[in-house]
Amino acid sequence: MAEKPILFNTEMVRAILDGRKTMTRRICKLDTANFDYDLKDKDYGPFLQNEYGDSINVKKLSPYQPGDVLYVRETWRCVKYDSTDGDLSYGVEFKDGVRQYFEFDDNERFHQFGKFAFKDGWQSSMFMPKEAARIWLEVTDVRVERLQEITEKDAKAEGMKPVTNNSGTMHRYKFRKIWDSTVKKQDLHLYGWDASPWVWVIEFKRLEVRP
Numbered sequence: 001m002a003e004k005p006i007l008f009n010t011e012m013v014r015a016i017l018d019g020r021k022t023m024t025r026r027i028c029k030l031d032t033a034n035f036d037y038d039l040k041d042k043d044y045g046p047f048l049q050n051e052y053g054d055s056i057n058v059k060k061l062s063p064y065q066p067g068d069v070l071y072v073r074e075t076w077r078c079v080k081y082d083s084t085d086g087d088l089s090y091g092v093e094f095k096d097g098v099r100q101y102f103e104f105d106d107n108e109r110f111h112q113f114g115k116f117a118f119k120d121g122w123q124s125s126m127f128m129p130k131e132a133a134r135i136w137l138e139v140t141d142v143r144v145e146r147l148q149e150i151t152e153k154d155a156k157a158e159g160m161k162p163v164t165n166n167s168g169t170m171h172r173y174k175f176r177k178i179w180d181s182t183v184k185k186q187d188l189h190l191y192g193w194d195a196s197p198w199v200w201v202i203e204f205k206r207l208e209v210r211p
Helices: 010-017 107-118 152-157 171-181 185-191
Strands: 003-007 023-027 035-041 045-049 055-057 069-073 076-082 088-094 099-101 136-146 163-165 168-170 198-206
Touching: 076 107, 088 107, 152 171, 163 171, 168 171
Parallel strands: 003 069
Antiparallel strands: 023 198, 035 045, 045 055, 069 136, 076 088, 088 099, 136 198, 163 168
8 A cells, every 4th residue: 555646626626525526537658559459358458568578457557556545635825823832833725715734744844835835825736745635535446448438427426517418417528528628738639538548547435534
């Protein structure tokens, strides 16, 4: 088991907190040209043919593995407050107004974080310290598949709220729109919905307490 960070935007954070989101998809950056389709398995996806001609279970190359614990990094801003002993301490506030107060593992990290006390506005989730995380997830399963292989059931598990159109009520349609909104315009031909790139499908459950 390993502890690793994972980034979610504000909308997906809310979906996790509401219990609607139990999986996520991330771009698979492996050399998919070497995927061995003859060994494709419904639970794992294709295997990877390496330079020696061996077939490797792609699932084992995922950046997240079953049993890993993930702490969610989200948009935040620094808040200052006086602790009970009178010393200046820091906390974070999230987009939904919730504040999280915490202690750093060591003084060096405390002082490094202090620079954010002088920055106004919302900060990138990339810089949110692990100690401030309020959402902890455990990976339960991983597989690889094409983006457009997502089912209606899985789109719902991605936390999508249904969209009603001429085809009926669809979570998958909403997922398509959300996905393309997160991809840079110049990268849509590589990673957009129409390109249907290979993606990691990461299933998880939320942990009630920090491990």
